[in-house]
Amino acid sequence: MxxxxxxxxxxxxxxxxxxxxxxxxxxxxxxxxxxxxxxxxxxxxxxxxxxxxxxxxxxxxxxxxxxxxxxxxxxxxxxxxxxxxxxxxxxxxxxxEGMAWNLRGTSTLLCPILNSRRGELYWALFRWTSDDRLERVLSEQVGTPNMLGSSLSESALLFGEGWTVEESAIRASISPTITVSEAPESSMxxxxxxxxxxxxxxxxRGEYAGVGMSPLYVQRTAAELKYEESGGISPVALRQERVARKVNARLATARGRREKGKSGTR
Missing domain, CATH: 3.30.420.40 (ATPase, nucleotide binding domain)
Structure with missing residues (x-):
């Protein structure tokens, strides 16, 4: 094709x-x-x-x-x-998702990161399965380096222009128990x-774009940003926190299954 x-x-x-x-x-x-x-x-x-x-x-x-x-x-x-x-x-x-294909076959959790236009970051979490399928663990997010760090509950490979620019801030927001790896320069x-x-x-699979297709912007509004700056927490941030908790629970369950499978094969 x-x-x-x-x-x-x-x-x-x-x-x-x-x-x-x-x-x-x-x-x-x-x-x-x-x-x-x-x-x-x-x-x-x-x-x-x-x-x-x-x-x-x-x-x-x-x-x-x-x-x-x-x-x-x-x-x-x-x-x-x-x-x-x-x-x-x-x-x-x-x-x-396309960036995750730069690292096809990688077993580690993947976190591609891009810069957002308001000094924030775009990111998502993916994992390649044993049967060569790309699984979306966390959908596209936008927020601060601290919000990104809070969304990680296990070791991951971080890459992309957003990682290059905000590496120190992202590292500071990640739990010390989590190992962070860097991808090759060619995948950035x-x-x-x-x-x-x-x-x-x-x-x-026959998944074609529709007539009214528009870009996936994933951007927080100015009102939401001002609300956070005033000491509040925006609805988007609250949703992202809920999503992060659900993702962490899913990852913990998956780790438990993998560890149980390993112990069963010994």
Missing amino acids: KILAVDTATSWQSVAILDDSRVLARHDQDAAGSHAKLLLPTIDRLFRETGLTVKQLDGLVVSIGPGSFTGLRVGLATLLGFRTISRLPLAVVPTL KPSAVSIGQAGLERLR
């Missing part, structure tokens, strides 16, 4: 053409403030490199966020335009190749 995959969720623009797991062509570049200017020429360049046209593809894939509001709109609008012209199926992939940025691989799974 040949696909065009695009990621414009951050200042880093990534475009790739895949044939199943094989990368036919790809291009990654710093596109801060220039996604609209650079995206179409980059796609044209990859079509020339591969000798393909959009009509020879089998599908389209784009990252849907969270991330840069402008970048997300540019990427989604461009791929929606290609869908209209070609009538190809379009799959959308959450950016943090969203990649159209990984987005494409995740999108291929969706296309094969």
Whole structure:
């Protein structure tokens, strides 16, 4: 299955053409403030490199966020335009999920992290299962480094631009009983190749983007932030605390099952 995959969720623009797991062509570049200017020429360049046209593809894939509001709109609008012209199926992939595909097969809990535009962070938790499925442990969150640290109850591999920028603050918020590992530098940025691989799974399952598709912004409002600054706790923060407690309970149950399974095989 040949696909065009695009990621414009951050200042880093990534475009790739895949044939199943094989990368036919790809291009990654710093596109801060220039996604609209650079995206179409980059796609044209990859079509020339591969000798393909959009009509020879089998599908389209784009990252849907969270991330840069402008970048997300540019990427989604461009791929929606290609869908209209070609009538190809379009799959959308959450950016943090796509980043987890950078580390496919890793057994450790994964925590991809991106910067939010208000000095906060986006993150989610994932785990690769023994049968090569990506399990979402915690859905996309937005908040402070302290909120991120509170959502972790077991050792995890943290990575992404948000980790690079806020490493010290995040480490300070994590329990000393939790081991934090760093991913290779190559996995720090969203990649159209990984987005494409995740999108291929969706296309094969028939999970196509709807007509009214919009980016996944995952952003707290200014009113909620002001409420916290005044000494209160926003409804979003309260929801995130409840979610964190549920996730921690699920992880504890899963650990108990794994330990019970290990003791049973001895």
